[in-house]
Amino acid sequence: xxxxxxxxxxxxxxxxxxxxxxxxxxxxxxxxxxxxxxxxxxxxxxxxxxxxxxxxxxxxxxxxxxxxxxxxxxxxxxxxxxxxxxxxxxxxxxxxxxxxxxxxxxxxxxxxxxxxxxxxxxxxxxxxxxxxxxxxxxxxxxxxxxxxxxxxxxxxxxxxxxxxxxxxxxxxxxxxxxxxxxxxxxxxxxxxxxxxxxxxxxxxxxxxxxxxxxxxxxxxxxxxx
Numbered sequence: 001x002x003x004x005x006x007x008x009x010x011x012x013x014x015x016x017x018x019x020x021x022x023x024x025x026x027x028x029x030x031x032x033x034x035x036x037x038x039x040x041x042x043x044x045x046x047x048x049x050x051x052x053x054x055x056x057x058x059x060x061x062x063x064x065x066x067x068x069x070x071x072x073x074x075x076x077x078x079x080x081x082x083x084x085x086x087x088x089x090x091x092x093x094x095x096x097x098x099x100x101x102x103x104x105x106x107x108x109x110x111x112x113x114x115x116x117x118x119x120x121x122x123x124x125x126x127x128x129x130x131x132x133x134x135x136x137x138x139x140x141x142x143x144x145x146x147x148x149x150x151x152x153x154x155x156x157x158x159x160x161x162x163x164x165x166x167x168x169x170x171x172x173x174x175x176x177x178x179x180x181x182x183x184x185x186x187x188x189x190x191x192x193x194x195x196x197x198x199x200x201x202x203x204x205x206x207x208x209x210x211x212x213x214x215x216x217x218x219x220x221x222x223x224x225x
Contacts, residue, residue, distance in 0.1 A: 014112035058185025110204035
């Protein structure tokens, strides 16, 4: 259902089970997906369930790191080298993160959640976009979500705070949804001069292509946080 073009042949966990300890994986949203979309999304997840978890601050962060994340990193020599090089380049103060991969994954998650919660498929003419913002932007998005005049909204906590999201759907355009994500207890993302201060806020929006393209080029631009 991510591309709505190919036949769905497998089931996909919208939010990867790899984010969670094994005993925290109940009730994870699942949707049908074609093999290509499932594989592309899995590649993003393999990267981000390691990189984001290295900055996790939720109650299970240390256990997750010791029992799952480090083992994955040991099996992925290329990613290990990439992170080590970035760590050394920063002077031993930070790990690099590819914001493009982060935003691609959250755009896909928004598509999956729109279907899972409201049976909305983003067919031709509709798409999704996601972006990371500094924590200073949280009050703005919280107010926008709360003031949006729609009864279609939800607040979900998965895995004892491992992954939280809040979503709302427009009443006049079912394909129009907005999502606020909080992962791993609030991963601190920084170092981008265009996003001052700590960043742990991910926002995704689905809707008509014209709106999504406008948001991607203005409101959600990396140089206009």
